[in-house]
Amino acid sequence: MTIAGGSLDQTPAFVRRELVAERPAPVPTTGALAWIRWRLLSSPTSILLTIVSALLLWYTLAPAVKFxxxxxxxQGNDRDACLADNVGRTVGACWPFVRAKLQQFMYGFYPQNQLWRVNLVFLLAIMLLIPLLIPRIPGKTLNACLFFLALPVVAFFLLYGGGIKGFGISWLVDLLEALCASVAEAGRRLRVTGGGIGWPGISQLLALLGLAIAGIGEGLLLLLTPLTWLRETLALSTHPVWYDLALTAGVICALVFGLSRSLRATAACLAVFAGIAGVIAALGLQRGGLPIVGTREWGGMLVTLVVSVTGIVASMPIGMALALGRRSQFPLIRAFSIIFIEFWRGVPLITVLFFATYMLPLFMPQGFGIDGMMRVLVGVALFSxxxxxxVIRGGLAAVPRGQGEAANALGLSYWKTTGLIVMPQALRHVIPGLVNSFIALFKDTTLVQIVAIFDLLGQLRASFADPNWATPSTLFTGFAFAGIIYFAFCFAMSRYSLFVEGRLNAHRRS
Known part of the structure; x- marks a missing residue:
């Protein structure tokens, strides 16, 4: 071929005469096979770990499921049903034992004819808790007031019994009067002791200090005069219980309105007392109350839930106050918060329970006593x-300083800045840590059995002494039953915390 006076070698063109072979199908990236391939068999290391994990599960879960x-x-009515027969049949879990002791596991030694009171408390708690946990249901303020304010009062009178005539105010005024009288008496004794030392400088100083302490105690007693009058009015009044309840509701709602200046909060307070009045009317508490059931008769799952829920609910405001106090600019508040936190974190919970049960009455005013369950609740709440x-202090440290500075620039006060801007962000950061503490507290309630309060595990161990169910598998069955219950509650708390964490951090998802 010649082009412009030259020649160009022409390469013969290649033309395919058959179809191209089909390519292999692409590796699937979705479905069960793809998940197994990429999660379990993606590399030799993954294959080895998968085999080891499968063997561990086989040698642990398989015997557990079999047992x-x-x-x-x-089925069975006594220990004979759970004993191996002459053929040598392997006997697993003895579930008739759990069915026979289920009432003891749930209620302890609570009187059987009064079990409806415990069931009613559980039902009220579930009815108020479920709407509180579902974000789409409205009325969270009223629901929270009913759950955190009204339910504890109603639950106490349902579980413990007795009348309600002036109970709360009488108990509070008695405690405050006893403490103030003890302070005044200590001041008078210090004054007499200091005056008898005979040392010129120290004697006058101790006498003056004792006089000041006695004056403080007497002044506090004078400040308690209105509450004392209210207590005596409720105690000596011949009016029905509705008069006492209305008087108490009026005082508390007036305090709520004076502190918050919010009509919504006052209306919620009135709704709480309206709910209490409805329960009183339904149960007939205005006619003398229910039979008293002492806390020593409580036990089982009832004690576990009472201690754990009270500890979780009460520890949150205590923890927030201490976290803010440790970051305070006032040296006295900061020092008190640090000493309090380090002291309670430096002692084990067993020591706290022993102190609250056996030594706390020694520090109380003479003639004033606190129920054993109440001592445990106070100790657990302070410890948690x-x-x-x-945990909350870590969340406060994670909030940028600019958030508070911007709120201050807008003219918000310290409490509004903390309550509306800083604290919500801090709590959002530490949801996993808080839920971890709640789960640990729920499991640590088993320690209350060392102070003669039998929770679920304590009742379980007590039931092993029954000779009618003494079999080789009874022990393992009981602990397996308790483990399933504890796991169910702890797993539910962990999953709900993940839901809340994902909902609050939805703005961070890309």
């Missing part, structure tokens, strides 16, 4: 509050 379900005994304080 709890396959070889388990489901110290731990939550450090």
């Amino acid at each position: 709890l379900l396959i070889d388990a005994v489901w 509050g110290a731990y939550n304080a450090e």
